[in-house]
Amino acid sequence: MSGVLEIERLTKEFQRDDVATVALRDFSLSIGTGSFVTVLGRSGCGKSTMLNLLSGLQKPTSGRVLHHGRPHTGPTPDIGYLTQSDTLMPWRTVQRNVEMPLEIAGTGRAERRATAEDLIARVGLAGFADSYPRELSGGMRRRASLARMLASGAETILMDEPFGALDAQLRRELQGELLRLWAQTRQTVVFVTHDIDEALLLGDRVVVLGALGRILLDLEIGLGRPRDLEAIAETPAFAELRHTFAAALRAGAEAGSEAAA
Ligand SMILES: Nc1ncnc2c1ncn2[C@@H]1O[C@H](COP(=O)(O)OP(=O)(O)OP(=O)(O)O)[C@@H](O)[C@H]1O
Numbered sequence: 001m002s003g004v005l006e007i008e009r010l011t012k013e014f015q016r017d018d019v020a021t022v023a024l025r026d027f028s029l030s031i032g033t034g035s036f037v038t039v040l041g042r043s044g045c046g047k048s049t050m051l052n053l054l055s056g057l058q059k060p061t062s063g064r065v066l067h068h069g070r071p072h073t074g075p076t077p078d079i080g081y082l083t084q085s086d087t088l089m090p091w092r093t094v095q096r097n098v099e100m101p102l103e104i105a106g107t108g109r110a111e112r113r114a115t116a117e118d119l120i121a122r123v124g125l126a127g128f129a130d131s132y133p134r135e136l137s138g139g140m141r142r143r144a145s146l147a148r149m150l151a152s153g154a155e156t157i158l159m160d161e162p163f164g165a166l167d168a169q170l171r172r173e174l175q176g177e178l179l180r181l182w183a184q185t186r187q188t189v190v191f192v193t194h195d196i197d198e199a200l201l202l203g204d205r206v207v208v209l210g211a212l213g214r215i216l217l218d219l220e221i222g223l224g225r226p227r228d229l230e231a232i233a234e235t236p237a238f239a240e241l242r243h244t245f246a247a248a249l250r251a252g253a254e255a256g257s258e259a260a261a
Pocket residue numbers: 014015021022023041042043044045046047048049050194
């Protein structure tokens with residue numbers, strides 16, 4: 001079965017003056033419709049570059065991305081992207097930021113308001129709907145961005161370390177909330193993280209990347225749904241998976257440093 005996204009031999013090279021930096025080389029992956037794929041890798045291995053290419057915001061140097069079997073030529077409303085950088089509109093309140101994708105889609109005022117209020121509460125920002133981004137902490141802005149992306153109802157969502165800036169407790173709460181929302185919508189999710197536990201707790205399939213986006217491990221982890229995150233994190237099966245994925249990351253780092261030597 002072909003996936004919603006077929007990534008075929010993507011290479012991305014950045015050129016600045018006479019210096020070329022390869023961020024991703026010959027990267028291929030098939031993402032099944034409705035799957036929750038987490039991509040795990042160390043800093044600098046090309047995760048954000050991969051998402052930029054999947055979103056259509058950047059063009060590959062070679063290779064291509066097929067979206068529903070057709071070459072992907074640029075950003076589309078079908079693919080939502082929560083980037084690492086903050087893209088909230090500073091002149092809009094949290095409520096109006098979250099409503100924005102619904103405004104663009106032509107959703108009526110009452111429905112827009114209700115959907116945004118629900119999402120704002122789910123990301124733990126009830127009481128801040130009338131605040132402006134400058135009045136929020138970095139973690140709160142991140143949560144508002146998450147609510148806005150979820151409001152878009154895009155069939156595929158790309159997330160670049162969305163919970164990285166949050167404290168451990170809040171992170172766990174939002175992981176749980178994301179899984180509850182996903183159980184209702186069954187959107188296709190590609191979620192990038194450098195945290196092994198997060199990758200395993202959220203994904204059905206976990207892909208480990210090494211230098212230049214080389215795939216070190218690609219496993220269906222079989223933890224089942226729905227997941228009680230606190231309980232799962234304590235099981236022997238989880239400990240074994242953590243061990244396997246940590247070993248893959250370590251082996252990738254060693255291979256990378258040998259290649260650089
Ligand atoms: N616009 C750019 N110009 C030049 N080099 C770039 C550019 N964007 C990324 N790179 C380089 O490409 C490589 C991969 O970067 P990328 O941001 O994709 O990694 P990452 O795995 O997402 O890292 P992190 O986890 O730290 O966000 C790095 O060596 C980076 O310096």
